[in-house]
Structure formats: structure tokens, C-alpha cells
Amino acid sequence: MRASVPHIPQASLLAKPSGLQITRAEAADRICRLIQGGRTTVLTGAGVSVDSGIRAYRGPDGRYMNPNYKPIFYHELMDNTEKGQHFRQRYWLRSYLGYPPVRDAQPNTTHFALASLLHSGNISRIITQNVDGLHHKALTRGAGQYWSPRRLQEHILELHGTLHRVHCRRGHVVDREVFQDMLSETNPKWHHFAQELERTKTQPRTNPDGDIAIEHLGISYQDFIVPICPTCLSNGHRNSIHKPEVVFFGESIKQEVKQRSYEDIESSDQLLVVGTTLATYSAFRLVKHALELKKPVILLNLGPTRADLLPNIEKINMASGAILVDVASLVIASGSHTDPVLLNMLQSGVVNPPLPDDDRVPRAAG
Numbered sequence: 001m002r003a004s005v006p007h008i009p010q011a012s013l014l015a016k017p018s019g020l021q022i023t024r025a026e027a028a029d030r031i032c033r034l035i036q037g038g039r040t041t042v043l044t045g046a047g048v049s050v051d052s053g054i055r056a057y058r059g060p061d062g063r064y065m066n067p068n069y070k071p072i073f074y075h076e077l078m079d080n081t082e083k084g085q086h087f088r089q090r091y092w093l094r095s096y097l098g099y100p101p102v103r104d105a106q107p108n109t110t111h112f113a114l115a116s117l118l119h120s121g122n123i124s125r126i127i128t129q130n131v132d133g134l135h136h137k138a139l140t141r142g143a144g145q146y147w148s149p150r151r152l153q154e155h156i157l158e159l160h161g162t163l164h165r166v167h168c169r170r171g172h173v174v175d176r177e178v179f180q181d182m183l184s185e186t187n188p189k190w191h192h193f194a195q196e197l198e199r200t201k202t203q204p205r206t207n208p209d210g211d212i213a214i215e216h217l218g219i220s221y222q223d224f225i226v227p228i229c230p231t232c233l234s235n236g237h238r239n240s241i242h243k244p245e246v247v248f249f250g251e252s253i254k255q256e257v258k259q260r261s262y263e264d265i266e267s268s269d270q271l272l273v274v275g276t277t278l279a280t281y282s283a284f285r286l287v288k289h290a291l292e293l294k295k296p297v298i299l300l301n302l303g304p305t306r307a308d309l310l311p312n313i314e315k316i317n318m319a320s321g322a323i324l325v326d327v328a329s330l331v332i333a334s335g336s337h338t339d340p341v342l343l344n345m346l347q348s349g350v351v352n353p354p355l356p357d358d359d360r361v362p363r364a365a366g
Contacts, residue, residue, distance in 0.1 A: 027300075027316045028326035031272065034298050035117065035331050038269030041125040042114060043286060045276020046208045047301060049132055051108035051321045053101070053352045054208050056275075071211075074251035077243055078169065088241065089221040091211075095244070096183045096224075097194055098212035099176065101203055102163060107138035109349035110275070110320045113328040115139045116345040118155060119146065122331050125264040127157045129276060129283050131209060131246050133164050142345040157260055159253065159282055161246040163210045168229040169241040176244070186225040209246060253282055265289050270296040275320045278306040287313070300324075321351065 022030070034040065046056040076087040107115070115138040117123045128135055135156050139147045166179040174182075184191040197203050204212045232239040247253055261282075265271060271290040278284040278299075284306050290297050291312055299307055299315040300323075307313055325346060332342055 022316070024318070024323050024326070027318055028323045028330060030314075030316065031298060031300065031323070031327045032330040032334075034270055034272060034296060035122055035327070036334065037296065039267065040123045041127060041264050041268035041271050042117075042123050043271060043273045043276065043283060044114070044126060044128045044130060044135070045274070045278070045283065045301075046130060047275025047277075048110050048114075048128075048320055049105070049108070049130055049134055049208065050275075050319075050353050051110065051349075051351045052105045052132075052134055053350075053354050054105055054132060054206070055354050056208070071249055074243075074248035077248060078241060080169075080241065084241075085226075086221070088226050089224045092183065092226050092242070093190065093219075093221050093224040094211050094214060096180065096187075096190065097197065097204070097214065098206050099163065099180060099210045100194070100198065101206045102132050102208075102210045103176070105132060105134060106350045106352075107134045107141065107348070108321065109351060110324045111135055111138035112142060112345045112349040113324040114274075115142050116328045116342050117331060119143050119345070120332055120335065120339070120342055122328075122335070123272075124268060125155055125157065127159055127261055127264055127283075127286065129159050129280065131158065131161055131163045131244075133158075133162055138345070138349075142348060143341045146341075157257065157264060159247075159257065159261055160280075161244070163244050163246060165245040166242050167245060168232060168239055170229070170232055170237070170239060172229055172231040173245075179242070182227040186227045190224060210244075247282075258282070261286055262289060265295075266293065268295065271298075273297065273299040273301070273307075274324070275301060277301065277304065325349075 046054070050056050072087050072091050076084065077091055078084065079087065111134050114123070114126060114135065118126060119139065119142070126135055136152050139152060139156075164176045165173055166176055167173045184194075204214055206212050226240045226242065229237075229239045229242065265286050266289075268290075271287065273287060276283060278287060287297060287299075287307050287310070291310065297313045299305060299313055300318060300320055301315070302317060302319040305315070308315065329346055332346070
């Protein structure tokens, strides 16, 4: 089976740096005027969560910029053979240790700025490539009494799924915290190891998908036990093939998610793209679709993207954390909002980017 990790095209990387060379105030004003122009859909990527301590995939030290890195593909994880079992041991041990930092990450100022714009009705939809749930967390923290799970689902589309649920091969779904407890119960040695990591605050490098690099520690996966699905067992089946509700490389996005993403673009008047290189085609095609429909598109991202060479796209070469609070403040002030919920959200959010490092650790085979 042919599958590969999507990258930014070489032509974009070699091209002259693109984007408007404007001040922070000018950038905030430009995005403010876009949002005020009508119904706005926002498409976000991993760059949005960097200030929450979660690394971007393709930043200067992003995991996908490492030429040695080879992720586990969908067909490897779901392979019902001994080889597939080795892949699952590797994946679930790394994910078991790497999930707590993502689970505990706090929304940053960009998450709260977008939450305030969504809550005030100034943007209509968020489509996120992120699987960390931080857009949801910002809204429930800032205005939880107004945002039921159903309303959140209506306004935030998780294009690539979520880390916070797990399902077995037969479709039985459990909350990720429940699955973490199952992994702890079947792997007491690793549970103790995880507790030591938290106690000593020596958490290895965590990636946006909740995966951590541990090969350099000389750790073997061979004794890690992936638990049997209890629902399957109660029905007379022994099944230990599980995956998080995240779209893996080599796996297709569900048709209903793809259709919803197109509808969110079509129902809007313009598109704001924030914190993404658009390397994955599932996101890039949404930008192309908006441009085909003659909708204004602004791309706010620091560094090259897959869309840099597209015509009729306006790029601002700047990190979202630098200006989105300013944008939200301008937009909300122009509507004469004095809602204390909105004012509180505009003053909320962490700014805790991860320390830079040099990731050159290759992946073990299984």
C-alpha cells in the first residue's frame, strides 16, 4: 500500500518569502475588516496550539521536518497479524505516555480570541485540523453555560478527528480517559513509569497527535499489553485492535466530515486560515474551493505554506498569537459589546510555547 507524509511543495519552500510586510496593527485591521465583511469560516492548524505547549508538525523543529521520521500508517495499526500487533504495541505505549500533556494543555490566547468571535457571532464556523480539543475547551471554559456538546459540534468541525475518544475495530467507542485507565490496569510497570515522568516533570518531547519519542531511552515495546475490548469480550470476541478517533496517514476522512467541511466553506462569505502550512490535502482543497467560489481568503501563518503560490490569496506572514486578540478586540468593540463573558475571554489564555529542540530520532520498526 502506498502512503506518505504530506509535505510543503519544494517550489513553495524555494520561492521568495510571501506575505504582506505590514505592521501588527495593520494586520489586525486587515483581518478585522475581513471578518466584518460577512459570515466568516475559520480554518485552523497546529500553529494555533503552539502557545499551549504543543509543537507544530512542520515548524522549525516539527516532527514532520525530520527526514528520519516515519509515522505508523492506518493499515499498519489495523493489521490483524503479529506484525500489526507490534505496531500497536509501539503506538499505544508512546500514545499512553504522550496523551497526558495534550489532555492537560490549556487554551492559549488565540483559542480564546477565536472563541470570543464565535460566541459573539462574528465568525460562524471553525474547521480545525487539530486533534487536541482546545477550541472546545476555550469555549466551555469561557462560556460553558451557553455551549452544549451539540452546539459545539455544530460550530466546530474536527477535520482530522480527536484524541479524546478511542474505538475498537468493531466500532465500540470509549472515552480516552477510560482507555488510559485500561492501559494502566494491564500495564502496571508502565503506569508506574508514567507516574514517575509526571512526578519528576521529565516528560519526553510530545507531538501534536499525543505521540512521544522514547526510542533514545532504549525502551522496548515488547512487554506492553494492548487491552481487549470489554464490549467485544462480552459478545464472545477477543479483540485488541483499537485506534483513537484520529485520521491516520493512509486513512480517508469520513464522507460526512468531508461533505460538512465543503458546506461550511460554501455557506460562508469569506475564509480566514490560521496557523497552518496546508500541507495536508484535506485542508488545502478547502482553500482551493473557497477561491474557486470567488470568496476572499486571508492566510495568517508564519513561514511557507502550500498555498503561497496560489493566485488571489492574501497572506500575512505572522504568528496568530501576535495579533488575534487584537483582532477580536477590534471586532467586538465595533459592535459595542459589553458582555463580561466576552471581555473575560479576551483576557484569557496561556502563552507557553515549547522549548526548541532538534528532533532527529528515527522510528523503530515496530
